[in-house]
Amino acid sequence: MTPKGFSFGGARCGLKNKRNDIGLIVSDREAQSAGVLTQNVVRAACVDHTRSVLGRGRLRAVVVNSGNANCCTGAQGVKDTSRMAELAASHLGVSAEEVAVGSTGVIGHTLDMTKVEKGILAASKKLGPDPMPFMEAILTTDLVEKWALRSLADPQVYIPGDKPDAGEGLIFGVAKGSGMIAPNMATMLSYIVTDLDTSALDLQQILNRAVSRSFNCMTVDGDTSTNDMLVLMANGASGLMPNAGDFEQALTDVCVSLAKQIARDGEGATKLIEVRVKGSGDPKNVARTIADSPLVKTALFGCDPNWGRILMAAGRAGVPFDLNTIRLALATRDEEYLLFQDGAPAIFDPKRVSAAMKSDYVIVDLRLGEGEEATIYTCDLGYGYVRINAEYHT
Amino acid sequence: MTPKGFSFGGARCGLKNKRNDIGLIVSDREAQSAGVLTQNVVRAACVDHTRSVLGRGRLRAVVVNSGNANCCTGAQGVKDTSRMAELAASHLGVSAEEVAVGSTGVIGHTLDMTKVEKGILAASKKLGPDPMPFMEAILTTDLVEKWALRSLADPQVYIPGDKPDAGEGLIFGVAKGSGMIAPNMATMLSYIVTDLDTSALDLQQILNRAVSRSFNCMTVDGDTSTNDMLVLMANGASGLMPNAGDFEQALTDVCVSLAKQIARDGEGATKLIEVRVKGSGDPKNVARTIADSPLVKTALFGCDPNWGRILMAAGRAGVPFDLNTIRLALATRDEEYLLFQDGAPAIFDPKRVSAAMKSDYVIVDLRLGEGEEATIYTCDLGYGYVRINAEYHT
Numbered sequence: 001m002t003p004k005g006f007s008f009g010g011a012r013c014g015l016k017n018k019r020n021d022i023g024l025i026v027s028d029r030e031a032q033s034a035g036v037l038t039q040n041v042v043r044a045a046c047v048d049h050t051r052s053v054l055g056r057g058r059l060r061a062v063v064v065n066s067g068n069a070n071c072c073t074g075a076q077g078v079k080d081t082s083r084m085a086e087l088a089a090s091h092l093g094v095s096a097e098e099v100a101v102g103s104t105g106v107i108g109h110t111l112d113m114t115k116v117e118k119g120i121l122a123a124s125k126k127l128g129p130d131p132m133p134f135m136e137a138i139l140t141t142d143l144v145e146k147w148a149l150r151s152l153a154d155p156q157v158y159i160p161g162d163k164p165d166a167g168e169g170l171i172f173g174v175a176k177g178s179g180m181i182a183p184n185m186a187t188m189l190s191y192i193v194t195d196l197d198t199s200a201l202d203l204q205q206i207l208n209r210a211v212s213r214s215f216n217c218m219t220v221d222g223d224t225s226t227n228d229m230l231v232l233m234a235n236g237a238s239g240l241m242p243n244a245g246d247f248e249q250a251l252t253d254v255c256v257s258l259a260k261q262i263a264r265d266g267e268g269a270t271k272l273i274e275v276r277v278k279g280s281g282d283p284k285n286v287a288r289t290i291a292d293s294p295l296v297k298t299a300l301f302g303c304d305p306n307w308g309r310i311l312m313a314a315g316r317a318g319v320p321f322d323l324n325t326i327r328l329a330l331a332t333r334d335e336e337y338l339l340f341q342d343g344a345p346a347i348f349d350p351k352r353v354s355a356a357m358k359s360d361y362v363i364v365d366l367r368l369g370e371g372e373e374a375t376i377y378t379c380d381l382g383y384g385y386v387r388i389n390a391e392y393h394t
Numbered sequence: 395m396t397p398k399g400f401s402f403g404g405a406r407c408g409l410k411n412k413r414n415d416i417g418l419i420v421s422d423r424e425a426q427s428a429g430v431l432t433q434n435v436v437r438a439a440c441v442d443h444t445r446s447v448l449g450r451g452r453l454r455a456v457v458v459n460s461g462n463a464n465c466c467t468g469a470q471g472v473k474d475t476s477r478m479a480e481l482a483a484s485h486l487g488v489s490a491e492e493v494a495v496g497s498t499g500v501i502g503h504t505l506d507m508t509k510v511e512k513g514i515l516a517a518s519k520k521l522g523p524d525p526m527p528f529m530e531a532i533l534t535t536d537l538v539e540k541w542a543l544r545s546l547a548d549p550q551v552y553i554p555g556d557k558p559d560a561g562e563g564l565i566f567g568v569a570k571g572s573g574m575i576a577p578n579m580a581t582m583l584s585y586i587v588t589d590l591d592t593s594a595l596d597l598q599q600i601l602n603r604a605v606s607r608s609f610n611c612m613t614v615d616g617d618t619s620t621n622d623m624l625v626l627m628a629n630g631a632s633g634l635m636p637n638a639g640d641f642e643q644a645l646t647d648v649c650v651s652l653a654k655q656i657a658r659d660g661e662g663a664t665k666l667i668e669v670r671v672k673g674s675g676d677p678k679n680v681a682r683t684i685a686d687s688p689l690v691k692t693a694l695f696g697c698d699p700n701w702g703r704i705l706m707a708a709g710r711a712g713v714p715f716d717l718n719t720i721r722l723a724l725a726t727r728d729e730e731y732l733l734f735q736d737g738a739p740a741i742f743d744p745k746r747v748s749a750a751m752k753s754d755y756v757i758v759d760l761r762l763g764e765g766e767e768a769t770i771y772t773c774d775l776g777y778g779y780v781r782i783n784a785e786y787h788t
Contacts, residue, residue: 039710040709040710041708041714041715042705042706042709042717069702072702072734072738072739073738074738106702107701107702107703107705107706108701108702225706226706226709298783298784299783301784302783302784307502308500308502308620309501311501311620312434312436315434315436315620316434316435317435319435321435323435340466340502344466344467344468345466345502381688381780382780383780385692385780386775386780389688389689389692389693390692390693390776
């Protein structure tokens with residue numbers, strides 16, 4: 001169940017083992033488009049290409065390869081990115097200026113274009129309503145596919161495992177994440193398509209706000225990639241014209257769901273961590289400092305209710321607070337455990353809290369005082385992260 | 395071989411297992427003193443006490459316990475810190491206002507003062523010229539003692555394993571480090587003593603500059619502690635009066651050596667990493683971003699010459715540079731390996747570079763262009779870091 005007028009394709013051309021590595025999304029008509037791209041000084045040719053084609057605000061397709069980021073590959077890399085757009089365009093009967101390009105994988109190797117050519121042709125012949133072949137094609141070290149779907153009218157967000165029954169006027173997003181995930185960047189590959197008619201709206205501004213409340217509130221290891229990219233296409237095929245507020249909420253819901261799925265599937269992660277900080281000053285900065293602290297992340301991996309490390313991390317964010325008036329708790333889906341209040345540790349049973357922390361979803365709730373509440377999504381840091389990243393040789 | 399007029403003591407009182415946990419350094423006369431203390435909002439009572447007594451600029455002694463940080467322990471913690479100073483003062487026949495106090499260990503538990511009292515008494519009865527019992531007393535997860543010694547006249551810095559023959563006019567420093575090490579803080583416990591007569595110098599200013607070029611150029615995991623403290627005592631017992639420049643250089647040499655020893659002994663570390671970045675703009679920021687990147691640190695642990703991750707980290711520091719003119723190399727003590735130049739990866743044998751990276755000392759050398767050179771000391775990130783920090787329960 002995906003938005004009207006979009007089709008998806010995936011093929012395996014041999015850039016990586018076993019899984020699809022070329023993906024296509026195609027709109028049967030011109031789609032109003034917007035995007036958020038990496039701000040890293042070191043970036044791939046596909047980022048520049050996609051920024052350029054988004055300048056027109058109209059796309060017909062997206063072509064993505066995994067297994068090779070085509071980054072730090074000089075003039076050849078630029079040429080190969082253009083060629084990917086041209087190949088997709090010619091098979092689909094559209095213009096190369098209507099095709100966004102994404103790449104992900106190792107850095108510094110030129111693309112094997114013989115394989116890529118075959119892959120794009122194969123994917124273009126297998127277009128259909130099922131997004132699964134495309135989702136597989138954008139994964140690298142991800143363990144699971146990530147998607148989120150909601151309709152304009154129904155606030156429910158459907159995710160993997162659900163059987164969507166979302167009605168009409170749909171927003172559907174897919175993402176890949178894993179390592180190198182941090183805020184202030186597009187932070188990963190994500191493609192979001194909708195059949196809503198957004199022609200009356202400023203799509204880029206709405207997307208920027210949705211991203212600032214979702215993907216930019218997520219961190220796995222504080223690192224950000226050379227190829228991060230989010231592209232949104234709205235083709236209007238449903239004929240429904242949402243108002244700006246409803247559309248922004250629905251889009252944000254999809255983005256938040258994808259961000260949480262990415263954090264949960266961080267390299268080596270065993271759980272999704274939601275860090276909530278309330279207070280004046282800069283609560284988002286405090287939440288991010290906690291979420292990026294390796295000492296906090298290893299304690300959470302070890303199911304250790306180590307409030308000392310959480311407060312230590314909060315204390316180095318540069319935001320002043322009074323230890324005597326703060327409140328720190330850990331929570332799971334079911335229950336909350338008070339750890340620190342009124343300047344002293346609360347009385348709690350460490351074994352019981354530790355057992356609860358085995359949950360795959362743990363909330364760190366810190367209240368510094370009155371003020372705004374900020375949320376950052378992250379994951380724990382365990383042996384798996386080291387294994388994946390120490391043994392993933394170039 | 396330590397500076398004249400200083401004696402050292404250590405005792406085991408049971409705050410931690412097996413090793414000494416109470417340490418004393420005593421000067422036989424008033425010593426001009428300066429310090430750098432943690433800037434964390436969450437800080438222990440001993441930090442406030444030591445800041446206060448350093449206000450007078452004169453100390454006679456330092457008392458330190460390990461095994462318990464006496465942090466987040468409220469009014470009782472403040473009282474216990476004062477009591478530690480008073481106990482040391484009374485056994486040594488000095489004033490409590492002349493005694494700095496340091497604590498390190500777990501957060502949130504009040505000190506067992508019965509043990510501490512016995513420990514301070516025992517340490518005060520065992521004072522002597524050998525600093526080893528003191529060094530043992532300040533360690534927590536450190537694997538090795540850390541010290542550095544140089545004289546005013548001889549530029550050689552002696553470190554553990556050396557048999558010092560340094561002449562007269564000595565600067566001797568000890569440190570503990572391991573986890574929670576990051577710049578912009580005192581970053582650990584360190585005590586530096588000298589028998590040089592610095593009465594004509596601004597000791598605090600000189601120390602600030604030495605710290606900015608040493609301890610504040612070091613990071614293990616980006617985290618900083620509630621109890622970080624560096625105290626410098628200069629008692630003039632050698633009768634030698636150095637000029638400001640010579641003294642600052644000698645002090646900086648000792649501080650740099652201690653910082654490198656701390657980075658090398660980071661939790662779970664297998665090697666010291668020296669990140670050197672040369673360029674205009676903010677090369678220190680670029681070096682720190684590389685040094686703090688978990689993806690870079692795990693690659694170095696895995697002996698993977700993954701230049702892509704290094705450039706990716708450099709690229710997200712927010713400092714602009716041109717990929718086509720930069721140069722990146724890895725080096726060991728013996729040899730340099732060019733990885734990236736003129737916008738493209740260099741031709742190198744990954745297996746040979748990987749074998750060289752098994753060294754316990756690897757230099758990341760990045761030249762973005764003309765300009766200043768900045769150096770940051772750090773360590774790799776391996777399974778040991780996760781093991782220590784996930785299994786170190788409160």
